[in-house]
Amino acid sequence: MIKNTRQIVSAVLICASVLSAASCVWDKEEASNSDVITLTWYVPGNKQNDMAQVMEEANKIVEPAIGAVIDLKMIDTFSFQEKINMMMSASEQFDLVFTGAGNSYSECVQKGGLLDISGMIDEYAPKLREVVTDYAFDEVTIDGKIYGIPNMQMLAGERAFFVQKKYAREYGLDVTSIEKPEDLEPFLAWVHEKYPDLYPYNPGQGLGMWDRMNYIELESTIGYSYSDLIDGDDKIKAVWLRETEEDQQAVETLREWYLKGYIRPDVLSVSDDTLDLKAGKYVITTGLWKPGFEAETYNSTGREYIAVKYIYNYRKANNIPDITFGGGAKNTMISVSRTCKDPEKALKFIELVNTNAQLYNLLAFGIEGKHYTVNDDNKIVLNADSGYYHNASWKFGCTYNAKIMEGQEDDVWIETKKLNDSAAASPMGGFTFDPGSVVNEILAISMINTQYKVMACGAEDKEVYWDEYVSKMKAAGIEKVCAEYEKQMNEFLASKK
Numbered sequence: 001m002i003k004n005t006r007q008i009v010s011a012v013l014i015c016a017s018v019l020s021a022a023s024c025v026w027d028k029e030e031a032s033n034s035d036v037i038t039l040t041w042y043v044p045g046n047k048q049n050d051m052a053q054v055m056e057e058a059n060k061i062v063e064p065a066i067g068a069v070i071d072l073k074m075i076d077t078f079s080f081q082e083k084i085n086m087m088m089s090a091s092e093q094f095d096l097v098f099t100g101a102g103n104s105y106s107e108c109v110q111k112g113g114l115l116d117i118s119g120m121i122d123e124y125a126p127k128l129r130e131v132v133t134d135y136a137f138d139e140v141t142i143d144g145k146i147y148g149i150p151n152m153q154m155l156a157g158e159r160a161f162f163v164q165k166k167y168a169r170e171y172g173l174d175v176t177s178i179e180k181p182e183d184l185e186p187f188l189a190w191v192h193e194k195y196p197d198l199y200p201y202n203p204g205q206g207l208g209m210w211d212r213m214n215y216i217e218l219e220s221t222i223g224y225s226y227s228d229l230i231d232g233d234d235k236i237k238a239v240w241l242r243e244t245e246e247d248q249q250a251v252e253t254l255r256e257w258y259l260k261g262y263i264r265p266d267v268l269s270v271s272d273d274t275l276d277l278k279a280g281k282y283v284i285t286t287g288l289w290k291p292g293f294e295a296e297t298y299n300s301t302g303r304e305y306i307a308v309k310y311i312y313n314y315r316k317a318n319n320i321p322d323i324t325f326g327g328g329a330k331n332t333m334i335s336v337s338r339t340c341k342d343p344e345k346a347l348k349f350i351e352l353v354n355t356n357a358q359l360y361n362l363l364a365f366g367i368e369g370k371h372y373t374v375n376d377d378n379k380i381v382l383n384a385d386s387g388y389y390h391n392a393s394w395k396f397g398c399t400y401n402a403k404i405m406e407g408q409e410d411d412v413w414i415e416t417k418k419l420n421d422s423a424a425a426s427p428m429g430g431f432t433f434d435p436g437s438v439v440n441e442i443l444a445i446s447m448i449n450t451q452y453k454v455m456a457c458g459a460e461d462k463e464v465y466w467d468e469y470v471s472k473m474k475a476a477g478i479e480k481v482c483a484e485y486e487k488q489m490n491e492f493l494a495s496k497k
Contacts (some may be wrong), residue, residue, distance in 0.1 A: 037068045037342055039349060041096035041334075043395050044080035044103065050387030054366050061359045066348040072363065077102055078272065088113030088338075095340040096349070098395060099148050100331040105140065106432050108335065109147050115336040115343055118146035124344050125149075125351035131398050132354075135425040136329035142432040148335035149350050153394040154290030154416055155328035156423035159205065159212050161308040162285045162297060167191060168306055175306060179314040181209055182253055184284065188262045191283050198283055200262040202273070203254060205286040206456030210250035211241045213314055216325075218433070220445050220478075222485050229427055230321055234493050236428070238486035240478055242455075242470075251455050251462050258458030267457045277301050288328075291415040295407030299382050299391045324419070325426040332394050350397075357401040364393035364402060379406045431492045438484050441477030448472050 048054070051072065059069040075083050081103045087094060088111055099105040099114070108114050118141070121128055128149055136150045161184065163173060171190055178184060184201070191200040208217060215223040223241045241247050257263050264270070276282065280303050287293075289307045297305045315322045334353075336346045353360055365372050365380060366388035372380045380403045382391060393402045400413045409415070435442050452469045454460045 035067070036063060037345065038071050039068050039095040039340075039342070039346055040071045040073060040093075042073050042075060042080075042084060042094060043098045044077040045074045045390055045392065045395065046076065047074045048388045048390075050366065050371065054362060054371075054388050057367060058359055058362045061356060061362075062349065062352065065352050065356075066345050068342065068345045068349065070349060084108070084113075085111070091339055093339045093341065094337050095342070095346050097335050097337055099333045099335045105148055105330045105333055105335070106142070109142050109432070110435065113338055114147040115338050115340060116145045116147060117149075117336055117343065117347055118144070120343065120347055121146065121149075124347045127355050128351050131400075133420065135423075135429055138425065139329040139429040140333065141430045148333035149354070150329040151332040151334065151354075151394055151397050151399065152417075152420070153328070153332055153399040154288070155331075155420045156324045157288040157290045157328065157419075158309060158311045158324065159209060159286065160289035161209075161310060162287060162293070162305040163187075163308060164280065164283050165304040165306050167195070167283050173308075175308045176313060178308045178310045179317050180213065180310060181250070183310070184308075188257065188284070189260070192261050195283070196261075199264045199276070199281050200283050201257055202277075202282040202285045203257075203263055203267065203457045206453075207241070207247050207250040207254075209286055210246045210253075211244060213311055214246060215239070215241060215244065216428075217241060218485065220442055220481055221449060222478075222482050224489070227320075229325060230323055234427070234497070236486065236489040236493065238482045238489065240473075240482050242473070251458075251466070254456070254458030255460075255462060256458070263458055268454065268459050291419070292405070292408040292412040295405045296391060298407055299384070299405065324423045334397070353397040354401075355398075360393075360397050360401045361403050363396045364390060375406055377406075379404050379408065381406045427493060427496070428489065431489060433485060433488055438477065438481045441481050444476035445473060445478055445481060448476055 051074070055070065055072060058072075063069050080098075084097060084103055086092075088108065097103070097108075097114075099108050105114075132150055132152060133155075136152070136155060137146065140146060140148060140150055161178070161181075163175075167173075168175075168187075171187055173187055188200040191198060211217060211223065214226055216226055216229070217223040218238075221241050222238055224236045224238055228236050254263070258265075258267075270276075273282075277285070278301050280301070285305075289309055293307060294305060297303070312322060314320070334350050336343055336350075340346050353363065365382065366386065368374065368380075370383075371386040371388040372382045375381055382389060382405065393399050400417055402413065404410065404412060448469070452465060454465065455462070455469070
């Protein structure tokens with residue numbers, strides 16, 4: 001009995017010793033972990049069920065590298081800018097944010113919501129200079145300061161029509177013969193007659209498919225001629241795009257297409273047509289062409305598309321120099337919030353996600369075997385039914401690091417980089433409009449343009465609203481804003497000399 005008692009006491013002492021040691025280890029780990037901050041990063045998109053699992057794997061890379069962890073939060077794309085604007089206005093604390101398309105980089109800067117990181121890049125994220133081209137940095141520089149890091153994706157793309165391949169083949173559509181939107185008319189008529197349950201044309205890009213042929217669009221429906229960048233006189237003339245011949249033609253053509261049934265009759269009431277896209281209801285959609293678009297579009301819609309690069313055809317047919325300007329750096333960026341708790345670590349993370357392919361692909365595509373598989377050609381096949389599905393790698397960093405998807409060419413990122421590197425640096429790269437003297441006019445103009453979105457889809461006769469629209473825009477100060485744009489752009493060009 002004494003022997004058993006001694007054994008019990010000995011066991012208890014050993015257990016106590018072990019628990020004490022474990023407690024010390026736990027205390028040390030807790031103390032260490034208390035120094036690891038969490039950086040909150042907001043990105044547009046749908047919330048993902050498996051986000052926690054992906055973050056756990058990602059932070060196994062992030063924490064040892066920068067002494068912090070990342071909390072990636074998704075906000076619905078359609079409400080992203082509104083939500084971020086509210087957070088910035090309230091000085092709400094967060095660390096990183098997507099800026100660009102759907103959350104204007106320039107507007108975020110003007111609102112004072114972003115941190116100037118231009119003096120920190122070389123010290124805390126020097127490798128970014130090897131990833132991001134000089135002209136991309138130049139484009140996002142505002143008054144000598146940088147407030148975000150461009151995601152190197154397709155920066156020199158052109159708008160194009162995307163046509164479902166099976167209908168294009170059945171019809172025998174010659175994509176090289178389309179030089180302007182009106183050239184699609186015979187094909188649209190054929191689709192409407194043979195497939196009456198489909199929508200031949202999706203007017204999502206509105207009048208931009210016309211004015212982009214000759215103009216570069218700014219904001220507030222103001223732009224300038226493409227020829228102003230190549231004529232060598234270093235002068236820019238600002239124009240109100242709605243008064244151009246191209247936009248006049250667009251309004252009339254869209255109205256004709258609507259009346260002929262090429263545009264869905266309920267177009268004005270549809271705010272989200274994602275399900276219709278996936279169902280293949282649209283035969284032609286519009287967007288920005290880039291290498292590998294076929295695979296991305298297929299993964300988004302389950303449909304095969306071909307691109308009609310009509311602007312290239314137009315310039316070739318009219319002997320216009322086919323110079324592509326790299327002007328897309330502001331479209332997809334990662335910025336540091338003004339309220340960031342640790343800007344140095346935030347910038348280190350931006351460098352890491354742009355240079356560490358394993359981390360980047362985790363965030364972009366999820367976990368191999370769960371959210372995607374790898375086929376015999378060593379290309380990834382996304383699982384749309386998994387708990388982590390973005391199909392938008394451009395949101396998370398440099399796309400040159402992305403795994404190649406099924407359907408993409410082996411050299412997709414080599415070709416993308418080649419196109420970016422061959423693009424001409426726009427003389428207007430780095431220009432940012434200061435709205436201070438016309439801020440009230442811009443607000444009024446924006447509200448009017450929202451009210452008259454009907455012109456971009458043809459759902460009403462031009463004669464009913466056009467004169468009224470023009471009158472309201474002029475009363476709101478569109479000519480004053482246009483003149484201010486022209487003044488500032490030419491002052492910018494003069495300063496670069």
